[in-house]
Amino acid sequence: xxxxxxxxxxxxxxxxxxxxxxxxxxxxxxxxxxxxxxxxxxxxxxxxxxxxxxxxxxxxxxxxxxxxxxxxxxxxxxxxxxxxxxxxxxxxxxxxxxxxxxxxxxxxxxxxxxxxxxxxxxxxxxxxxxxxxxxxxxxxxxxxxxxxxxxxxxxxxxxxxxxxxxxxxxxxxxxxxxxxxxxxxxxxxxxxxxxxxxxxxxxxxxxxxxxxxxxxxxxxxxxxxxxxxxxxxxxxxxxxxxxxxxxxxxxxxxxxxxxxxxxxxxxxxxxxxxxxxxxxxxxxxxxxxxxxxxxxxxxxxxxxxxxxxxxxxxxxxxxxxxxxxxxxxxxxxxxxxxxxxxxxxxxxxxxxxxxxxxxxxxxxxxxxxxxxxxxxxxxxxxxxxxxxxxxxxxxxxxxxxxxxxxxxxxxxxxxxxxxxxxxxxxxxxxxxxxxxxxxxxxxxx
Amino acid sequence: xxxxxxxxxxxxxxxxxxxxxxxxxxxxxxxxxxxxxxxxxxxxxxxxxxxxxxxxxxxxxxxxxxxxxxxxxxxxxxxxxxxxxxxxxxxxxxxxxxxxxxxxxxxxxxxxxxxxxxxxxxxxxxxxxxxxxxxxxxxxxxxxxxxxxxxxxxxxxxxxxxxxxxxxxxxxxxxxxxxxxxxxxxxxxxxxxxxxxxxxxxxxxxxxxxxxxxxxxxxxxxxxxxxx
Ligand SMILES: Cc1cc2nc3c(=O)[nH]c(=O)nc-3n(C[C@H](O)[C@H](O)[C@H](O)COP(=O)(O)O)c2cc1C
Ligand code: SF4
Numbered sequence: 001x002x003x004x005x006x007x008x009x010x011x012x013x014x015x016x017x018x019x020x021x022x023x024x025x026x027x028x029x030x031x032x033x034x035x036x037x038x039x040x041x042x043x044x045x046x047x048x049x050x051x052x053x054x055x056x057x058x059x060x061x062x063x064x065x066x067x068x069x070x071x072x073x074x075x076x077x078x079x080x081x082x083x084x085x086x087x088x089x090x091x092x093x094x095x096x097x098x099x100x101x102x103x104x105x106x107x108x109x110x111x112x113x114x115x116x117x118x119x120x121x122x123x124x125x126x127x128x129x130x131x132x133x134x135x136x137x138x139x140x141x142x143x144x145x146x147x148x149x150x151x152x153x154x155x156x157x158x159x160x161x162x163x164x165x166x167x168x169x170x171x172x173x174x175x176x177x178x179x180x181x182x183x184x185x186x187x188x189x190x191x192x193x194x195x196x197x198x199x200x201x202x203x204x205x206x207x208x209x210x211x212x213x214x215x216x217x218x219x220x221x222x223x224x225x226x227x228x229x230x231x232x233x234x235x236x237x238x239x240x241x242x243x244x245x246x247x248x249x250x251x252x253x254x255x256x257x258x259x260x261x262x263x264x265x266x267x268x269x270x271x272x273x274x275x276x277x278x279x280x281x282x283x284x285x286x287x288x289x290x291x292x293x294x295x296x297x298x299x300x301x302x303x304x305x306x307x308x309x310x311x312x313x314x315x316x317x318x319x320x321x322x323x324x325x326x327x328x329x330x331x332x333x334x335x336x337x338x339x340x341x342x343x344x345x346x347x348x349x350x351x352x353x354x355x356x357x358x359x360x361x362x363x364x365x366x367x368x369x370x371x372x373x374x375x376x377x378x379x380x381x382x383x384x385x386x387x388x389x390x391x392x393x394x395x396x397x398x399x400x401x402x403x404x405x406x407x408x409x410x411x412x413x414x415x416x417x418x419x420x421x422x423x424x425x426x427x428x429x430x431x432x433x434x435x436x437x438x439x440x441x442x443x444x445x
Numbered sequence: 446x447x448x449x450x451x452x453x454x455x456x457x458x459x460x461x462x463x464x465x466x467x468x469x470x471x472x473x474x475x476x477x478x479x480x481x482x483x484x485x486x487x488x489x490x491x492x493x494x495x496x497x498x499x500x501x502x503x504x505x506x507x508x509x510x511x512x513x514x515x516x517x518x519x520x521x522x523x524x525x526x527x528x529x530x531x532x533x534x535x536x537x538x539x540x541x542x543x544x545x546x547x548x549x550x551x552x553x554x555x556x557x558x559x560x561x562x563x564x565x566x567x568x569x570x571x572x573x574x575x576x577x578x579x580x581x582x583x584x585x586x587x588x589x590x591x592x593x594x595x596x597x598x599x600x601x602x603x604x605x606x607x608x609x610x611x612x613x614x615x616x617x618x619x620x621x622x623x624x625x626x627x628x629x630x631x632x633x634x635x636x637x638x639x640x641x642x643x644x645x646x647x648x649x650x651x652x653x654x655x656x657x658x659x660x661x662x663x664x665x666x667x668x669x670x671x672x673x
Contacts, residue, residue, distance in 0.1 A: 038667055038670060150567070151547075154529050154548065154550075155531065155550075156490055156512060156529075157512075182665075183664055194588075195589050196588060197663065199664075200663040201663065201665045203605075204586075205567065205586060209528075209544055209548055209563065209585075210506070210524060210528045210543075210544040210547040210548070210566070211524070211525065216524070219485045219505045219506065223485070223505070223509050226458070226486045226490060227489050227490030227509070227510055229461075229462065229465060
């Protein structure tokens with residue numbers, strides 16, 4: 001179904017001719033804007049087609065390389081994050097972390113489930129734009145604490161209680177934009193944690209309140225290190241835009257880990273124009289970031305976490321092969337929790353959507369209890385069962401990644417390399433910097 | 446008894462390390478910090494009711510995230526003075542650069558001289574008293590707490606303000622979006638008097654005007670589009 005209720009499958013195309021400039025979804029958006037007079041706000045990531053890791057394939061081993069025996073020969077997956085300066089770097093069992101999603105954007109049950117799943121898998125979760133809840137600290141063995149421009153709920157005790165600190169400069173869903181949480185989700189508890197009036201449409205700042213530019217960031221990082229006595233790794237999270245410069249500046253400012261969120265990155269709520277029209281696809285961003293690190297001789301010394309549209313083991317393996325140290329997941333783990341599952345169909349309908357198409361996290365009326373603060377809706381997400389699903393999903397991703405790595409003859413997933421990849425499209429070859437399949441051609445090189 | 450700490454000898458790291466090592470029960474530690482030389486991150490992350498007297502100018506983020514400590518700077522302060530302060534008292538005898546008291550959640554910050562732009566930006570419960578004037582965009586997105594300005598306020602005061610209260614004795618001619626003049630209640634006036642007293646200023650409270658939120662931007666509305 002398109003947004004204006006026309007099912008293209010039932011249209012006789014010989015009889016009706018659709019405009020390429022004004023297709024039904026464009027017509028619907030113009031008329032929505034005319035009715036409401038304000039930009040569209042929504043959750044999730046871009047819906048348009050972008051170049052992705054699907055446009056790459058692995059060159060499995062054959063005669064010139066030999067593979068490792070599945071299940072019998074070891075293929076390690078662990079990763080150390082923050083070894084540059086921190087006294088206590090993170091040592092994770094898998095190179096897949098759970099991205100920052102605020103309590104407020106997602107429910108307490110969702111936070112708890114993600115924490116338990118990550119802990120069972122030996123990986124980390126991340127707080128978000130609303131401070132740290134005791135539930136997530138208790139359920140997550142390894143917790144990364146975000147410091148965002150809004151600074152909602154920032155507390156030195158939480159800095160001392162976390163395992164790593166992530167300074168958020170931007171998110172892939174909204175590079176250059178601030179946070180947003182609409183009134184229905186600003187419950188009494190969320191409002192108290194953020195020191196805001198209950199029920200307001202919260203818009204938060206897009207720039208940090210007490211620094212601008214990379215030289216200031218250096219001092220800010222030093223402050224956080226001083227407060228935490230140089231124990232915790234400091235991550236710097238950025239949206240993928242001017243990747244080369246931004247990554248190098250973050251390294252120069254003293255980051256232990258750079259988190260790069262590509263254009264496909266999801267969100268709990270932002271303007272649709274941000275989601276669809278700002279940023280660089282994750283595929284292109286990874287290569288640029290790795291080259292930026294290599295130029296400084298910092299690749300693998302400052303670790304690179306990439307996020308934005310990571311869905312499967314092949315996505316993980318390809319990101320690692322291109323030089324990332326780990327990946328981070330937002331939307332995909334929400335889907336594993338139950339997002340867009342084919343249940344409570346009538347509640348999707350009440351939001352004007354149906355399972356498989358929902359992006360209504362911003363409304364607070366999440367049919368499956370994930371992106372809501374409504375106690376009744378939240379009950380629909382049973383934390384133990386939900387944690388099990390996320391754990392199963394992370395476990396599947398890990399097995400898939402190992403399967404691909406072994407097929408390429410690697411005894412550690414980090415031994416995957418660009419040389420193991422080919423591109424299936426000219427665009428992907430240019431963006432990822434790997435040859436077009438069947439050729440030795442990398443456009444632009 | 447004041448204990449002398451020479452920053453030239455111990456460095457910022459040495460000072461902060463000692464500061465963090467003070468056990469929670471200690472209430473009477475009094476340190477005199479010599480040779481601050483405008484260094485950044487002096488006395489950040491304090492977590493006990495220690496008294497510090499810093500003899501000279503300080504750089505960025507002095508007293509950042511302060512809890513409980515009573516910190517006096519006998520000099521000027523750089524950017525982000527007492528940012529995200531939780532409790533305690535921080536006093537600067539000179540002027541403060543931009544973003545003083547940014548996102549502060551509690552405690553009292555006194556700036557005896559002037560404060561630059563964005564004083565009290567995103568403040569979340571702190572009380573700030575400025576003896577002189579504040580620069581542009583002060584109390585931007587201020588959420589809670591009180592900003593008292595004994596001099597004038599620069600352009601864009603209180604832009605997109607939430608529930609914070611701003612008291613200005615001098616001029617405040619250019620208010621930011623959604624910031625308006627408000628009636629001062631008796632409780633607010635009493636609060637002002639007591640804060641001025643604590644800060645050590647002897648001004649007549651009736652010389653102050655109160656500014657706060659018109660609350661028109663709290664929920665998205667088509668007619669406010671120009672302010673978003
Ligand atoms: C519901 C939701 C809430 C989010 N909240 C935050 C946040 O508070 N802070 C942040 O840095 N990123 C936030 N993000 C972005 C994620 O951290 C991450 O960058 C993104 O989800 C990665 O892309 P993916 O969704 O395609 O995996 C949020 C994402 C979602 C889906
Ligand atoms: S099902 Fe819930 S989490 Fe998923 S897109 Fe819809 S509102 Fe968001």
